[in-house]
Amino acid sequence: MFQKVLAGVLVAVVLAIGTLSCTGPTGPAGPAGESAEAGAVTGAMGLPGITGPQGPPGTGVAGGDAGVVLPVGCLSPCHGFNGVITQYQSSVHYSTFITNVGGDEATAWTTPGSVCGNCHAIDGVALRVAGKVGTTDGGVVEHLGNGQILYRNPPDAGVSTESTYAGGALVAKVDCTTCHAVTNANDPHKTGIPWTDGSFPFVVPSGATDVSYIEKTQPGSTTTGTVVPGLLNTTGSQGPGNACVFCHKSRKDVTTYVTASNKITSLNWGPHEGPQADVFSGMGGYSYAGKTYGQSAHQAKLQCIDCHMPPVANNSKVPDHSFAPRLSACIGCHATAVNFDVNGGQSLVRASLTELRTVLNNAGALTQTATAPYLALPASVIADPAADMTLDKARPNGAADGGATVLAADQAGALYNYFLIARGGAMGVHNTKYTQQIVYDSIVAMGASPVAIALRPQ
Template sequence: MKHILTVLIALMFLFLVACEGPAGPQGPQGPAGVNAGFVYFEGFKDSLRCGTCHTPDNDTAKFLLARRLEYESAGHQEGTAWARGINSTTCASCHITEGYIEMAKGNYASQATKAYNNGTPPGCFTCHSPHAKGDFSLRKTDAINVKSFVAGAADLQFNVGASNTCVTCHRTRETSPMSPIPDPTKTAATDSIVITSNRFYPHYGVQGQILMGKGGFEFAGYTYPSSFHKTLAEGKNIQCADCHMAKPTVVVEGKPAAGGHTLKIGYLASSTATSRTMYVAGCRASGCHTDITSNTMTEANFLNYRSAQKDVEKGLDSLRTLLVNKGWLNPSTNLANASTSAPLVIKPAYKAGALFNFFFLEHEGSHGIHNTKYAKALLDASIAELNKP
């Protein structure tokens, strides 16, 4: 009985399908979809509309034009920084926008290996990707591996939030690494290092390492403390932007001069000024430097503040004199006194760490302000070792 019932149901279904009439006339066209008429380009965020951002109201809310004008005063915008990356397979990932984008996508392990003949200078779309992300968040904020160029010293894993964007480039350059590298264990009188290049350093942009108290040549038998800036950075309680992009932006003679997207702290307060004014609003805003009572101070007072930069400058001068007197540093070029035809041989080899530290701190450019204690410890140890017989 159950089988007969199943057969009857199947026959009824076939009958109903067979009796379906012809299709009726086409109904009226429905309303256009919410995204009708929009063309989405490759790489653009889905459902992103031009008018969402490209309207006077949104531009005013985001201050896009103001930030672009600020950036025109930034050192990153200058032609010398851009020119360094043109036709270069080792510098394009930081000095050319296209190279940075490819590196951020993971198409290069670290630095670019492709030359860009007509590359774009670093600009808004270097750090930001509004069309792909749909907002002005930073393009690359993942943790950065900063390569060490001291034998036996571990690489630095830098992970300080938004500051990772800065340290993507303000770090040692992994392509075309310096060779040989200094080794703290080569202390025997017969140990030698043969330097054949006058560029005995990994890169100019080592700010990330200095901030975190890493990357210098640490002679045995000394301590290497760090300033409180490192503690704040480790806890992600301070970012590069806190000091270098302080608000409000300083305007001089109708042009942005410091703060904001100028990325500058020092500036000339007038067209006739002969020394810089330092914009320290970020230092005050952090709540740390309560003894700073104004958003600006003279460059002289800034250098002498808590004797930090002054002491580091004195240490660099003393170390430079020792290196010149030993014939290791060319006083005219301020580079290592070495070439392939006239190599610089240093015995014992570990003392080459003093030359490395000079370049490490001199090229970093902050005069120790990022991490005064670490900078001073490296200088003191280097000077002490060179003064040994």
């Protein structure tokens, strides 16, 4: 992942130079290859020229194309220095695409009938909103247009099945058109009319009463899915951030996924990478009987885009499209914050999660190797609080390697909760109280006494 990000950053830097040279003197020779492909792909989706300033090798951008210096109307918010385009090209949404161009992922993730394209294909979200996904046996996805992807199969059974991608884009990219409904009528490249505030509408419903769903069925409920609460739990809308919820969630319904006895056969067992909405909502983890779970102060005041896309003052106040969380979004409330570890909140969660990791490892439930015989993590790795927990995988049990015994519900729930926090990346910032509660309960469920968080937060 690190290498991928690095490669992406390099490409982004090169592209930034290309974009800059639109208004400057003769630029350096434009590189060939990957970035040129990026332009072609974007063009095919109806936004020609958005990465267009990239010239062919050797011609230079401004020099070779002296006649096509962009009009001033294109600069803000998109094509200027650190405009939306440059920000976007510095994002992981873009760098991962560049890394995967021509690779197996792009094909495998976007093949019609696979489950991956619903989030990884360039048009996956638009198709979901339009009601187009694949199911079997007449299965119907509830709340499809509001982000849900799982359905009951058969309808009256407790098993949740994942709907499939119904498109054929063959482009694995979270692009402008993945989030914005760009048509001939509002695409500035087609209309020639410069951007005006609000002229880039959303693909997903994002009004004040438009809710979005994570996949968890609340225990005892007859309908699947759970609404992500909105500010002060009132409307339930994350606004434009509903788009984030469509993809950044677990893909698993923990209520039906964890059963009384769990024989783990896949290294990929547990929530998928990026289950942030499950944590942010304070509702997506495995709940222990008799416990109540709460929200942190952030839930009352903040939504995904408040921290990840703060408005950029010198860019027409359009939100930051690097999508990375920004410290500037914290200091309005945490005036003295110098990093995200406000009041040691992340360190505390990391210490507690390391405890959970140790007990799960001792129970034979974790591994980092992808091939049998599946090995438990070495003690030096487990004890390292800075270890990259996102590499951890579920250790298949009952498999040929003679792994651990089958996990009972509460223990499998602990493993599930471990992955939920480890793969979510924010170490508690997304919902401090809820994170601490589920990690605490999970350690207890594994038969140990929590040390870092000595008292369960109420």
